[in-house]
Amino acid sequence: MIETGIPKLDDYLNGGVPIGKTLVYYAYPGVEGTVFGMQSLCHSISNGMSGVYVASSTEPHRIREQFSEFGWDTDEYGDRFAIIDAFSGLIGADSHERYVVADPEDTRSLTQCVKNAMEDLREPGVIVFESLSTIMDLCGESETLDAIEEWNQYAMLYDHAMIYNFTAWPYSDDTLLSIKEDVCDSTIFVGGIAGNVIFGQYFGVLKANWTDAVRKCVLFKVLKPGGVRAYIPKILVTGPFDAGKSTFVHALSTRAVSVDRLGTTIALDHGHVDHKGFAADIFGTPGQARFDPIIKLISGEAMGVFLVLDSTRAEDFARGRQMLEITRSFGLPVVIVANKQDCDGALTPEDILGQLDMPETIPVMPAVATTGEGVFEAFETLIDMVMEVG
Amino acid sequence: MTYKLGISRLDELIGDIKSGTNIMMIGPPISGKDDIANIIAYQGLLDANAAVIVSTREPGNNVLEWFERYNLDIPMDRIGIVDCVTRTLGFGAPDTDNIKMASSPVDLTGIGVKISQFFEHFWMEMHLRETRLCINSLSTILMYSNLQTVFRFLHVFTGRIKAANALGIYVIEEGMHDEKTIVTLKQLFDGMIEIRESEEGYQIRAVGFTPKPTPWFDYEIDGANIVLRG
Numbered sequence: 001m002i003e004t005g006i007p008k009l010d011d012y013l014n015g016g017v018p019i020g021k022t023l024v025y026y027a028y029p030g031v032e033g034t035v036f037g038m039q040s041l042c043h044s045i046s047n048g049m050s051g052v053y054v055a056s057s058t059e060p061h062r063i064r065e066q067f068s069e070f071g072w073d074t075d076e077y078g079d080r081f082a083i084i085d086a087f088s089g090l091i092g093a094d095s096h097e098r099y100v101v102a103d104p105e106d107t108r109s110l111t112q113c114v115k116n117a118m119e120d121l122r123e124p125g126v127i128v129f130e131s132l133s134t135i136m137d138l139c140g141e142s143e144t145l146d147a148i149e150e151w152n153q154y155a156m157l158y159d160h161a162m163i164y165n166f167t168a169w170p171y172s173d174d175t176l177l178s179i180k181e182d183v184c185d186s187t188i189f190v191g192g193i194a195g196n197v198i199f200g201q202y203f204g205v206l207k208a209n210w211t212d213a214v215r216k217c218v219l220f221k222v223l224k225p226g227g228v229r230a231y232i233p234k235i236l237v238t239g240p241f242d243a244g245k246s247t248f249v250h251a252l253s254t255r256a257v258s259v260d261r262l263g264t265t266i267a268l269d270h271g272h273v274d275h276k277g278f279a280a281d282i283f284g285t286p287g288q289a290r291f292d293p294i295i296k297l298i299s300g301e302a303m304g305v306f307l308v309l310d311s312t313r314a315e316d317f318a319r320g321r322q323m324l325e326i327t328r329s330f331g332l333p334v335v336i337v338a339n340k341q342d343c344d345g346a347l348t349p350e351d352i353l354g355q356l357d358m359p360e361t362i363p364v365m366p367a368v369a370t371t372g373e374g375v376f377e378a379f380e381t382l383i384d385m386v387m388e389v390g
Numbered sequence: 391m392t393y394k395l396g397i398s399r400l401d402e403l404i405g406d407i408k409s410g411t412n413i414m415m416i417g418p419p420i421s422g423k424d425d426i427a428n429i430i431a432y433q434g435l436l437d438a439n440a441a442v443i444v445s446t447r448e449p450g451n452n453v454l455e456w457f458e459r460y461n462l463d464i465p466m467d468r469i470g471i472v473d474c475v476t477r478t479l480g481f482g483a484p485d486t487d488n489i490k491m492a493s494s495p496v497d498l499t500g501i502g503v504k505i506s507q508f509f510e511h512f513w514m515e516m517h518l519r520e521t522r523l524c525i526n527s528l529s530t531i532l533m534y535s536n537l538q539t540v541f542r543f544l545h546v547f548t549g550r551i552k553a554a555n556a557l558g559i560y561v562i563e564e565g566m567h568d569e570k571t572i573v574t575l576k577q578l579f580d581g582m583i584e585i586r587e588s589e590e591g592y593q594i595r596a597v598g599f600t601p602k603p604t605p606w607f608d609y610e611i612d613g614a615n616i617v618l619r620g
Contacts, residue, residue: 198509
């Protein structure tokens with residue numbers, strides 16, 4: 001099995017892409033689709049496999065720079081990484097790559113290189129195409145579809161996995177349908193949330209013929225360095241006064257800012273989290289009752305909620321419950337953060353849940369925000385719940 | 391929501407250009423199309439629009455230098471350049487707030503992503519509702535990709551211009567392409583700015599905005615101004 005390295009996708013595909021199988025990232029024009037194939041390739045190579053990248057619209061040295069911008073140093077991969085250069089021939093440039101396509105406008109020339117590369121990969125490996133659409137533009141739609149069939153057969157023969165990046169420009173309906181439904185064992189749709197402009201990106205499994213794939217959509221962001229990150233645009237952090245919300249936001253965030261006065265949040269905390277393939281923007285509310293009118297404004301459109309409680313102050317728990325009501329958070333995934341567990345008199349998570357009179361299914365995570373203890377465990381728990389809903 | 395070109399006589403004759411309009415600008419080499427494209431972008435900046443310039447012939451820095459050369463005080467937070475040149479010259483320049491690098495003019499997927507990113511930034515983060523996209527030039531893109539490929543790309547992005555209530559300007563070199571290419575591409579545009587050579591120099595007119603084309607005007611480019619005569 002070859003893992004794609006895309007957050008959540010391997011779970012949805014029941015572990016990844018089996019050897020001999022094929023996958024296409026079917027991207028909406030204008031959406032960052034190419035990085036998906038790059039990330040899958042680097043993830044596989046990092047796991048000890050060999051990989052080949054078929055460059056069709058970018059010079060090889062530039063390809064290496066692109067990988068480097070995402071934090072993937074191809075020099076470290078040694079001879080487990082190779083490029084099939086199907087670009088230099090197009091612009092009449094010299095190439096020093098191991099595999100050079102003499103005529104990038106002829107699929108036979110490309111097929112020969114792909115076959116050679118597959119034969120040279122001794123162990124099962126992964127072949128990633130930078131842009132199937134560019135090949136289609138240069139070689140023709142039907143010619144490319146025929147060639148894909150041939151490449152996929154070689155992949156099966158030589159025990160490799162094939163991954164294609166494809167941008168769904170307005171080709172003929174037959175071609176688009178063929179790419180989406182026929183030519184590969186699996187299709188991952190990489191789409192954009194479009195209004196007047198594309199203001200969000202998501203991916204989801206359209207099909208995978210080796211498993212009962214989970215058909216959920218995941219919002220994502222592309223980070224440099226980092227690559228594809230499953231993205232939660234808004235997570236709310238609320239709780240009573242002095243429960244440690246701002247400290248929690250700062251402990252969790254790679255960058256954060258608080259609007260406060262004399263150490264008390266008077267408007268909001270904002271932080272950005274980047275953790276284990278997931279990115280999220282988190283917004284902390286003030287805790288004092290006099291700020292309740294603005295809490296509603298801050299809390300709209302959240303996808304999940306942290307309720308931060310001071311584990312030593314049971315008298316504030318009712319206020320915590322009330323804040324969930326003010327933020328209209330009921331129905332959203334909620335994780336209770338039992339903060340200040342290092343303080344004398346801290347109640348256990350079980351005791352806190354009992355005193356809150358809330359469903360037992362709500363996780364209560366012990367934490368010490370001042371040291372960062374338990375904050376990422378709480379984050380991972382909430383992310384799992386948000387993704388489960390999505 | 392309407393736009394002006396920043397070419398005074400033409401603006402007077404054609405009136406306000408409605409949002410979502412895509413315009414082809416076609417003319418002979420060294421007739422000042424680069425300057426005119428930049429003047430149109432600059433007019434947008436004066437009108438509090440955002441401007442996205444896709445540069446396929448000049449590095450992005452050169453485009454910014456054009457504005458500096460004429461001492462134009464441009465708001466840097468409202469201008470974005472998709473640079474399709476620098477990396478083809480072998481320079482590994484990183485993206486900046488104002489300049490995003492595409493791999494090459496072949497990389498239409500990458501160019502499309504960069505355009506979308508600027509549009510998203512201006513719309514979602516800057517809350518700007520009027521944006522001008524200027525692709526200078528389609529002829530370079532057509533040198534690397536066939537007509538059908540470029541047509542598909544434009545089909546998507548002229549649609550995006552309409553969806554975003556933006557203004558699209560697409561520059562084409564006259565004489566570089568056969569008649570079929572021009573006729574095919576024309577289908578995608580709502581109007582044209584035509585430039586031709588005359589005994590005096592060059593002339594310009596606008597087509598498709600009014601029932602009849604505007605008259606031809608002799609023009610001179612004086613720094614960041616275009617002066618029409620006649």
